[in-house]
Amino acid sequence: MLDLFARNRVATLIVVLAVAYAAIGAAAPGYLSGATASVVISNSLVLMLISLGTMIVILTRNIDVSSGSVLGLSAAVLGLSLNAGAGLPLAIVFCLMTGAAAGAFNGLMVAYLGIPSIVATLGTLGLYRGIMLVLTGGRWIEDLPQGLKALAGNLGFGFSALTVVVLLLVALAWYVLRKTRFGRYFYAVGDNRAAAHHLGVPVRRVQFTAFVATGLCAALAGLVFAAQIGFIPNQAGNGVELKAIAVNVLGGVSLLGGTGSVAGVFSAVIFITSIDSALVFLKIPAYWNDFIAGAILLSVLLLDGRIRQIIDRRIRARRYAVHERGPVPSDEKTTANTVEAGR
C-alpha cells in the first residue's frame, strides 16, 4: 500500500483529492456537480498548458521561468494582428510562431550557447514582457472579435473547442514521452547528460526542442487566455510560471530532471484548480487562495517525503536482512532483494 503511494504520486494526489472533494461536498452540498467539473476544467486550461510545457523542460534538467511572459507576448501578437484586421486562423499562426520563436531563443541560449537555463529564462522573462509592452504601447488590448471568444464557448457537456485541443495535446504529450524513442530522450538527457551524450543521444537538439515545445504551449495558453477573458491586460500570464513549477513538483516531476509523468502533472493541475473553485464555493474570501494553496502543496510534499523515507528504510532493512539471518545467502536471495530495492 505504502509502496503504491511512494512509487506513484498520481495515486497520492487522487486519494487526497477524493478526500477533499468528499469533505467539501459534505460541507457545501451542491459542490459536486457537472457544473463544478466544467468550471474546474475550463479554469485549468491555461495552467495545464504552461505546466505541461514547463514539465518537458524540467525533464531535461533545465527550467523555464519565462513562460508567463511568452504567454503575454503571444497573446499580444494575437490581439494586435486581429485588431489590425488579420483573419483568426492567420492570427493564431502568428501567435504560435511568436511562442515558438521565443522558445527557440531560450533553447538557443541554453543548448547551444551554454547559458544556465535559470539565468537565460530570467533574462527573457523581463525581455519578452518588455517587447509586449513596447508592442502594445503599454495599453490593454480590448475589442477582440467574437470569433476568438467563441473558441472558449460551450460545445456541450461544458467542453469548449479549446478544451478539446488541450486534452488532445495532453494525450499527445503522454504518447510522445511514454511511447516514442524521442520521448525517452527527454528523460535520458535530464537523468544523466553525459551518459546520454555518450550513447549518441542528440543532447543539444533535445534540450532545444524542449524549449520550443514550451514556447508553443505558452503561446497556446496565450490564445486560451485571450479567448476566455476577452481582452489582454499588460500583465497577462504574470507569475503563472512559478505556479507551473509548483504544479510540477506537486505532480511528482523531479526538479533534478529525468522523472515525472504527464498523468502526474495533469492530476496536480486539476488538484490546484479544484482548490480555487472549492474556496469560491465555501465562500472563503479570495485573498486566502494563495495561503491555502501553498499550505496544501507543502502538506502533500511533506506527506510524500515521509512515505518515501519509510519505504527507503524498509528497503534497506530488507536488503541487509540476509546477513542477519545467518549462513551464506544464496545468489537467488540476493538478487531478489536487489530487485525489490530497485523498485
Added chain:
Amino acid sequence: MTDQAATGRVAQLTDIWKSYGAVPVLKGVSLALQAGEVHALLGGNGAGKSSLMKIMSGVIPANSGAIEINGRPLTQASPAHAQELGLYLVPQEAHILPNQSVLENICLGLAASPRALRPRVEQLVAELAVSLDLDAQAAALEIAERQIVEILRGLVRDARVLILDEPTSALTPFETNALFQRVRKLQAQGVGIFFISHKLREIREICRTISVLRDGVIVLSGPLDSYSDAEIIDAMSRVQITEASGKDRTGRKVSQIGQPRLSVRGLSGEGFRNISLDVRAGEILGLAGVVGAGRTEFAETLFGLRPQTAGSVIFDGAEMKKRSPRICIDRGLVYLPEDRQQHGLFLEAPLFWNVSSYLVHRLPFFLRPGAERKVFETFRSSMGIKCTGPGQEARGLSGGNQQKVLLAKCLSARPKVLILDEPTRGVDVAARNDIYDLIRKLAAEGVAIILISSDFDEIEQLADLVEVMAFGQSGGELTDNISVDAIARLAFGASEARHA
C-alpha cells in the same frame, strides 16, 4: 563480412596530435589494432592515455591525424559516429541513468525498442554469466553491476572495436574471470580490443600486444611476450622503480608496533555481522575480501555513517558509543572513502579547500586562506602532488593525484587510526608506489592503519596481518605467511563452492 573482419585491421590511428591550450598531450601517436587482438594500453598519470581514448571514441576532436575504424574514417567528433563505425568505449566510471531501468540503460540510443532488444540482451547476460535484473531501476546497481551494464552496451551494439578502460577495477575475481572468458570469445569472433589496465598480471593473462604511452608518445610497442614487467614499468615511469619499494614490512614490524589503538568487538550492522579485530599503533591491518563482502559497510559503520546493531568499538582504551564523522575525526579515527568522486572530493573547489575541508569546523570564523595554502603546499611537496597550484580545481587532476589530495586531507586531521578503503583504485603504477611508500611511512610514524583492498597483491605487500571478510562475516585471519593464495582461499572459499 566476418571473414574480412576476422583477418584485417579494425582500427588504425595515424599521427594523432592533441593539445589543450599550449600544453601538448599527444605528440604524434600511431597505433594499429588487428581483428581478434587484445592490445594492452598503459601509461602513467598525464601520459595522454585518456585523451587518446576520448579522441578514438569521438568524445573530443584531435588537432590533427587520422583515425580509421573498420576501414572507414572517423570524420566527426561524436560518440554516436564512432559507435556507428563499430567502436565502443566502456568507460571506467559507468555512465548510468539512475531513474531508468537497467534494460533501458543498455538500449538507450539504439534504433530498436528496448522490448525488441530484450531477448538479445538476456542472451548476452547469460553468456557473461552475471546475475542482473533487467527491470530493476539502475539507481540500485552496485559499482560492479554498473560496469557490466556498460560492457553490455558495447556488446549489444555489435562493436568491432572495444575499448575497455580498467574494466576490472571494480569487479570481483569471479566476475573478472567471466569477463576474460567473454573477451576471449569476442576475440575469436574477430573483435579487436584495447585493454587499459594498471594490473600487469591481468594484462599478461589476457593481452597479446602492448603499447606504453608516456608524455604523449608511444615509448614501447610490440608483442607482450618480448617485454619483462620491469621493462614495462620502466618505460611507463622515467623514475626507476626499485625492488626495495616492493616488500620491506619485516624490517619495520618488530620494533615499531605499539599499544592497541582500536579494538572492535562483535560489531554488526548493515551488510555485515559479528566482526572483531584489533589494530595497534604502527600496524597495517589488511582487510581483504571480494567486492560486496561488507568491508565498506563495516568501515562506514566504524566512522559513524551507518547505524550499528550490535558490538562495541574501543578506541585508545575507551569505548566509543556515539560515533559521527565529526567525533571520529576529532578523536583521530579517519576514513578515506572508496569512491573518491562521490564521497571524497569537492570537485569544483580549489585543492587547498579540499585539504582543509576535514578540519573546517576548527578553522577560525574569519578564514586565513594563506595558512590553508601553506598547509597544502607542505603536503604537495611531501607527497609529490602534481598540480598547477593550491588554487587549482580538484576536477582537473588525474586519478592518482586526486587520491593523494584525499590522503593529504585525511592526514591533516593527524589520524591515530586511518582506514583506507581501496586507496589505489584507478591509480597508475608510479602513483601507486608513491601511495604504498606513504602508507608505510605513516605506519612507521605510529599510525594504526586498516587497509581495505580487493587487490590481494597490495595486501600481501603492505599488511602486517590480514583479516578476511566474506559474505558479511569474518572469513578468517592471517598473522604470518600472508600470501595472495592464502588470502584468496579465505575470501573465495565459500564463493567457489557456491558457483561450482
